[in-house]
Amino acid sequence: MTTTTAAPPEEKAAAPKKSRKKLIIIIAVVLLLGGGGGYWFVLKPKGAEDGPPEPGTVVPLDHVQINLAEGHYLRLGLSLQLTADAGGEGHGEFDGSKALDAAIDVFSGRSVAEVAKEGQRAKLKLELVHLLEERYHGDVMDVYFTEFVTE
Incomplete structure (x- = not known):
């Protein structure tokens, strides 16, 4: 008689949750970087890079x-x-x-x-x-x- 050990159903369900959390974190970081880049190039105040006035x-x-x-x-x-x-x-x-x-x-x-x-x-x-x-x-x-x- 051969016995096969099958992983309990809880372990199978846990693996996709970790990858979803990782995916959500990656998406959040990409959105934050995109928002920061958009601010830097589009909405940045014009006087910030001018330096002292002449x-x-x-x-x-x-x-x-x-x-x-x-x-x-x-x-x-x-x-x-x-x-x-x-x-x-x-x-x-x-x-x-x-x-x-x-x-x-x-x-x-x-x-x-x-x-x-x-x-x-x-x-x-x-x-x-x-x-x-x-x-x-x-x-x-x-x-x-x-x-x-x-x-």
Whole structure:
């Protein structure tokens, strides 16, 4: 009498389940890679590969007097460094009112010592540059103080 050992039905059913799991994982990985590739080539933001903006024209603005603390004031002259692709590059076309308003916001009410100190002035200038980048939607890349007198 010969006996044959047959695999129980549970083992036969287990083999296809493993290959299905493997197939599902492979399909999921392929879909994720395809989605990532599609984003990279089609939907990627255009500014991501451009690098830093190229400098354009420098637009001088009229000076402004800003009230400081304790009855003092700051006479501030500004020039704005525009990017090369900024709209309205001509001096007559560029509206500097947002820049002057931002300067007033940054410097108003501060003490003379605070605005005159070298390190603090650099921090205030950096704050002003960030405000201008937001208000001009990236068209202004730097600001230069052409006049800075406190009294």
